[in-house]
Amino acid sequence: MTASTEIEIPDLLVQNLRAANHVAVLTGAGISAESGVPTFREAQTGLWAQYDPQELATPQAFRRNPKLVWEWYAWRRELVGRATPNPGHAALVELAAVVPKFTLITQNVDGLHQRAGSENVVCLHGNIAETKCYDHNHLVPHWPESDRVPPICPICGSLLRPNVVWFGENLPVAALNTAVAAAESCDLFFTIGTSALVQPAASLPLRAAERGATVVEVNPQPTPLTRFADFALTGPAGQVLPALLDRLRV
Ligand code: BJW
Numbered sequence: 001m002t003a004s005t006e007i008e009i010p011d012l013l014v015q016n017l018r019a020a021n022h023v024a025v026l027t028g029a030g031i032s033a034e035s036g037v038p039t040f041r042e043a044q045t046g047l048w049a050q051y052d053p054q055e056l057a058t059p060q061a062f063r064r065n066p067k068l069v070w071e072w073y074a075w076r077r078e079l080v081g082r083a084t085p086n087p088g089h090a091a092l093v094e095l096a097a098v099v100p101k102f103t104l105i106t107q108n109v110d111g112l113h114q115r116a117g118s119e120n121v122v123c124l125h126g127n128i129a130e131t132k133c134y135d136h137n138h139l140v141p142h143w144p145e146s147d148r149v150p151p152i153c154p155i156c157g158s159l160l161r162p163n164v165v166w167f168g169e170n171l172p173v174a175a176l177n178t179a180v181a182a183a184e185s186c187d188l189f190f191t192i193g194t195s196a197l198v199q200p201a202a203s204l205p206l207r208a209a210e211r212g213a214t215v216v217e218v219n220p221q222p223t224p225l226t227r228f229a230d231f232a233l234t235g236p237a238g239q240v241l242p243a244l245l246d247r248l249r250v
Contacts, residue, residue, distance in 0.1 A: 007243035024186035030193020034238035070150035085116035091241035103182035130163035
């Protein structure tokens with residue numbers, strides 16, 4: 001017996017999925033947990049254990065201590081670079097191929113969906129592999145070698161920072177509009193591996209539910225969204241999603 005066959009997938013969900021015209025999926029850090037990427041709110045390890053991620057992922061933290069924040073992201077960028085996509089990411093690539101319309105929205109900055117082969121991923125919180133400048137948002141692929149940490153923008157001389165969305169910053173408008181439109185027009189909305197605490201992403205499944213979509217949560221732990229979900233599949237995404245795909249194939 002494989003791990004995925006131990007997961008119970010309700011028949012009604014399989015029927016809904018087969019009948020769906022547009023499936024939207026929102027993912028969070030939990031989908032990358034089985035790739036060895038720590039979730040956002042999970043305790044940090046080693047040197048970073050003493051810091052609260054919510055205190056580091058802010059413009060205020062960067063202004064206060066840009067070197068600390070830059071080095072935190074450099075550590076995470078390296079960790080993500082060593083990670084590889086897991087069966088949860090792969091199952092979403094397969095799901096996209098078997099439904100008429102599919103929108104994948106992610107809060108993750110790790111690029112693992114794209115590396116698994118997902119296309120047109122709607123990235124709400126940016127990409128940790130990209131760098132931009134603090135003052136003017138110039139996207140900067142390369143900068144001159146120097147001992148400065150963080151380095152400075154070769155265009156305007158302001159500090160460089162990761163191209164991610166910190167607390168209190170606006171999400172990229174086009175990505176958010178696409179995500180809202182998908183939530184409002186889909187028949188099935190999956191919310192996978194997210195604590196459903198961070199706005200505006202956390203409201204997307206509720207918008208979908210208001211418009212009559214079936215909402216499915218995949219998470220080993222309950223979240224504030226669980227009581228609104230039509231189906232709560234309790235387990236790790238790397239097992240639940242392959243099990244769901246197995247059921248679709250028969
Ligand atoms: C598994 C698993 C496995 C484990 N399989 N699952 C309305 C009300 C109140 C506050 C606000 C509001 N509107 C806006 C705000 C302020 C703020 C906010 O939401 N604050 C809340 C904390 C209260 N939002 C913002 O500031 C946003 N900007 C904005 O709205 O601008 C306009 C505005 C500003 C201010 C006021 C009003 C309007 C920007 C949010 C940006 C979030 N950025 C971060 C950092 C990105 C860069 C980085 O990575 O460093 O994005 S924060 C962090 O949280 C990161 C994540 O993408 C995001 C979500 O976390 P996620 O993915 O859910 O991870 P975890 O760790 O929380 O949960 C993991 C889950 O996986 C758990 O449930 C596990 O059980 C599960 N899991 N293993 C499946 N194997």
